[in-house]
Amino acid sequence: MDSRTRIAAAAWLATLGAAGALLPLIEGADWLVQAGVLLAAQSGTGVLLRRPPVPAVVPPLAQAAVSLLLLTVVCVREEALGGLLPGPAAFDAFGRLLSAGADDIGHYAAPAPATDGIRLMVFGGVLLVGLLVDLLAVTLRSAASAGLPLLALYSVAAGVAQEEGGWQYFACAGTGFLVLLLVEGRDRLTGWGRFFGGPGVPAWMPGAPPPGAAPAVAGPRVRAGRRIGALTLGVAVLAPLLLPQLGSGLLDPEGERGAGGPGGSTSLDPLVALQDHLVRGENRTVLTYRTDGGDTPSMYLRLAALDEFNGTAWSSSRWWEANVPPAPWPVFGLASSVAAREVTTRISAAPDYAQPSLPVPYPATWIETPGDWSFDQGSQTLVSADGELSSQGREYRVDHLLVEPTAEQLANAPAAPGDIAEYYTRVPAELPAEVGETAAEVTAGSANALERAVALQRWFVREGGFRYDTSVASGTGPDAVAAFLRDREGFCVHFAFAMAAMARTLDIPAQVAVGFTGGVRQADGTFQVGTHNAHAWPELYFEGVGWVRFEPTPGQGSVPPYALPERQEPAPGPTQPEEDPTERPSPSPSPSPSPSEREAQPRTPESDEDEGGFLGWPWFPWIPWTAVLWTAGGTLVLGLLAWPAVWRARARAARLAPGAGVPAAWRELTDTAWDLGIAPLGWETPRQAAERIMRVCPLDEEASAALTRVALAFEEELYAPDPPARAAAPDVIAVSAALRASAGRRQRLRARLLPRSAVRVIHESLSGASSTARTRLSPARRGATAPPGTGA
Template sequence: MRLPIASGVATLAVATTLYPLFDSTTWLWTVVGAILTVTVLGVLADRFNLPLWAMPLASLLGLTLYMTAVFARDEAWLWVIPNWDSVTALAELWNRGFGDIQRFAAPVPDQPGIVALTAVGVGVIAVLVDLFAVRARVAALAGLPLLALFTVPAAVIVEPIAWPSFILAAFGYLVLLVADGRERVSRWGRAVLVRRRPGPGDVTGQRHQGPLRLSGKRIGFAAVALAVLLPTVVPDLAPNPLFGFGVGSGLGRGNNTISIPNPIAGLRGQLTLPEEARVMTYSSADGNPRYLRTWSLDVFDGEAFEMTPPTGRPQDRVDEGPLPPPPGMSGAVPAKSNQLRVQMSPELGKLSFLPLPYPAAQIGIEGDWRADRSTLVVFSHVEYAAGLSYNVVSNEPRPSGRTLDEAGPAPVDIATRYLQLPDSLPESIRDLARRETRTGKTPFQKAVQLQKWFTERGGFTYQLRTEGHSASALEDFLLYSRAGYCEQFAVSMAVLARILDIPARVAIGYTGGTRIGDSTWEVTTRDTHAWPELYFEGAGWLAFEPTPTGAAGQGTGQVPEYTRFTPPSAADSGTETETDTPASTPEEEETAAGTTQRNQGPLDREGAAAPVTVEEETPVLAWIAAGTGVLLLILLIPALIRVLTRTRRLRAVGSRAVVRLWAELDDMLYDYGMSRGPSESSRAMARRLTEKFEFGQEAAGAVARVASATERLMYARDPGTVTVSAEDVETVRKALAASVTRGRRMRATLLPPSTFARFRVMSGRVLDGFDWLESVGARSLTRRLARK
């Protein structure tokens, strides 16, 4: 009976780690019901000795009845017995749950479909844990399904897992292992609890145990403690640690990493919200809207684009000066400066990235916001954008189509990072990219042909419900369905561009929004958007718009002016069939000298060019030194506790001072290796110290006074007013320190044995409590309650 209950407890403890995936706790009660169903059936199977093969079947049957009663009772017979209608209803509910998972980003609302999927998933985990631990008697392997359950929130959420939740899950697994050990021992007879009692030589309540006694529990406790505490002293090289603290966790100032949300999931979730909500308003100096980029995704793994963790050192704070120059942008391309005033909605949530036009040159904002030098993404690891207002000056390239048509090859670092494609990419997609751009002679001509294929020739339609973005879904979107929303269009064009050797990445942010004033625009969740950015030497990264725009597509999207370019035909002998319209009018363009100066560096606060200094990353040795320093501070905790204890005792007054100073003298002897024997009186101890260590007159008198005061307080019928001086104890301490080696003195100061003895006493009492809990079986508890 003990082992099935422990299996249920372990499953429930690990299931609580799913809490960050939901925005409320109502899902938990449904999950608890599924676990209880499996646990009760496991107890009954144990009680009636069902065969091994019968228990999983009974558990799955019971889980089916439970799911029917909770989610399809109206269609079932007698509200619980499944029939064709109830099975169909459950299947539709699960299918709706899969769709909701695609729509919402964590934390998700408690939609019935999502809750149903969660309950049945946790229930199956409970069946597997019972199968391994109870039926097959391999409790250690039960950790595999529990680990699979634990990895769900670790893989989905971007926030670190709360360490109390991890401790609860780990202790749940330990309970299962302990119950399995007790079950095995009970086969040989009744387990007898061995109480640990103080023995000879105990000092300050120290207890002595055998070397193997309770070693398993101590190893378990130590393993959990190390798993939680060790990350705090080891530098973390990853941007998303398991727990929310540590040297490299990104939760303290001065760090250069940040936890990255899932922009694709957030994009899908905002576009499918039942009601649109305001994200921000902004005013533009020239009165025109701007795409506002928040994230830049550069890594394509065959299924989706992901974001390389941005880096931001203290010198990259945007309030310290202008942003770094945009990669690939030269003075040969005209540029236009514009200023935006942005007001973020206070109900935006925990957004730690700033929506900005690309490329931003200077930002006026309060707080610790930093720029990633390779992408110009601006983020913070201690601030949120909700409710903020800021000014941003952008320095936008205004290239002509002819200039882009004549752009040179991308540098090696850009090509290496932004042309990567997995070998598993279907050949049909590669053939498609080459076939649809076969008439293009330059990379820019091919890029324009790709955009026109998506928006004009390809027969694509805009719709929010899609089949995802895996390799098979990408192939289906490009070759068959040709229906999707901005994510599919942006990812597809970026992949096709990389096939054609055009560096590409995916930007996620917002379109320009809706005009609400002469130069003011409102951006809502319906303006959330994804678009590809392609690289052309001289102009840098430029946005393209493959998503259908207007009423039948992304309503506020716009096709960039520089893509309205028709290359010269062979018959024209170098003349264009259409006007190569530059992105800016002559009144907007600037002098060549001014443009060159602006593109050499970002604007300073007065509008002039400012040099950008490239500095090295923080060396790994610095992180190692920081981790070593934290570790040393932790090792000094026992010494600090000892100092605080001594200070508190020396400040005591009255009769309490005698007791505390005697305790201080007792600890002092233990630290210096001169422990008082269990039967040694205070007077005998004073005489031993004086004779053995040849105390001088002052030290001998001090120890005698402390011993005499202690003796009177403990044994005299009427001790009267008994006092002892803290100076006497300090005199004895100096005499004892002078009589031992330097190594012993350092140990007594830095690693005081008396403090560790108290740690052992405390841990022993905790283990005693667990011993008592283990000794109380269900039957003995029932008998005690019956007698009462």
């Protein structure tokens, strides 16, 4: 393998390692395998074109062309000319996919599904970075500069993933770049001359040179460079874990926000600190609960209900009762005709999560916990009016209902009573007219309150072009709602406030709830709720059902079944066969479904096969491809680890075989000494090398004599006009056994599993195979006429 091929392989590995930082952002890992295959084809193109002498500009141009063909085949094969060549239709399809991918990125929260548009963006980005890395490292021989595109790829992934981009992704990216630097440095070192280390044993080992003796040569620079690189990578990985964190994120030790608990505990201020919960600090667990209601991702934990919108802020009226009413608590507006299951949930708050009210599923009918609490009838929970009690480290039981209204019940719900409608549809007089006008325009043609609510939700999630962005300032008041409708970017507070305000302009009673989404189910059946589950959502009132939750924030939470838009069945044409309702409709060029619609659609083997495509594992769907990939990857890793020892064993057997000769036996002896820490020195004669080995590693008289005989025999092979035939293998075996007996256990284990001389053995074997292949393919071997003067 020549130097350019080695550097190209290292560049491929470095690019793939940096692309691994995208794993927390995209569901699954098959896309990374596909990107690795495409990247390997791109790198292989450059390797093949660099073997003959071609202008330096040719390989990068060919690689770019091959990359375009690969993207065409993988992403837009149906629009390509002959399924391969990109034409106008293919480029038009590229544009549509890129637009859809950008739209998906704005709608989905990490990890996003690997849609066709996202795959195209990822594959194209990885191939572009790979092309730049290959150009800088291989063509221009500047591996250090190749770190810039690698850093760009990793920085984009880490910046979006935030704390999900853990140390292991940084380690993969950093290791790949270090490998690229070491391979390129090895190539430069080979061009200027190889440098071997000194005696090869530490000063504390028996047989080391005395302290006053002059060293044979300077220290091993190549080995030192590797150690420095590994140490630097290790420090970069461990430093964030060892150093104190600079930002408290959700911690509020100074009590600046006025909503924190004692002792710097984590708390939730619905109007001030919700944004901090979403963008700062790690995703700390604040609640753990177990419920007998089953796997219910739609079971939100409500902390407070904000019912007043006075033109300055959304706030709670604090309808607190000093005396907690007896169980069961009445549920506001719920009729007996609506299906509701009684559920018990046991919640445990984290020791550092302090809140004056208890987050509970809505509607709660009883909370069992010690203490003198007040009852918040607006939020249907317990609250500490005097601040003496908190949720900090508290375990409590909640009896509540899982209300499951149908879309038909909501659509046919009667008008709300006058007092409820009058109070919960109030909007400030200074509310900009564009809020109500936009709400009327979005819901035009809706027949009832449910259709208007679903139209608003769909507009925020899909049709309105809104983008989820936690960096937007969380303002309040009418101006903030109007600004959000104009800018169309924000996070859950903006979406909840805007939909509730717009619903009120449509005479639908509405309020905003603040709390947590349902969390993540654990292996033991419990659910963990973290600070990044902090959320705000609108609740609309329907007579006979009560407060009904909607989800207008793109990519966040879950949309309840009654809020999903009805699926439109295609009208059968004259030649269109009747469609089986269980089958998935065929793909169409219409926009991809919204996050809520995508989550609601059942996944079938047919849908998985359609989404797979080229390299998407559509073949043999009954094969567990994930297990196959992990098994293949583990086997590959074990094979790579065992590869040096296997090559070394093969070389030992060949060198000591009958008739192998004295030079091969001498090479085996010096490589055995190298494996045990006595590195070869290129300027030494065989006799000097033997004397140094005996000086570093004391041998008995018989082994010393055998070592001397092999060295003299090798010198005769080099300088004598007609050296006698000798069998040096027995002497080499005896010396090798003596060297191993004098070495320590760690040295013997290292020599067996990771022999140092394997680098030279593998290089010689590959060089010999390459030379043999060139000889067989030369003109003389094909019978061509030899040029004059060659003696043919």
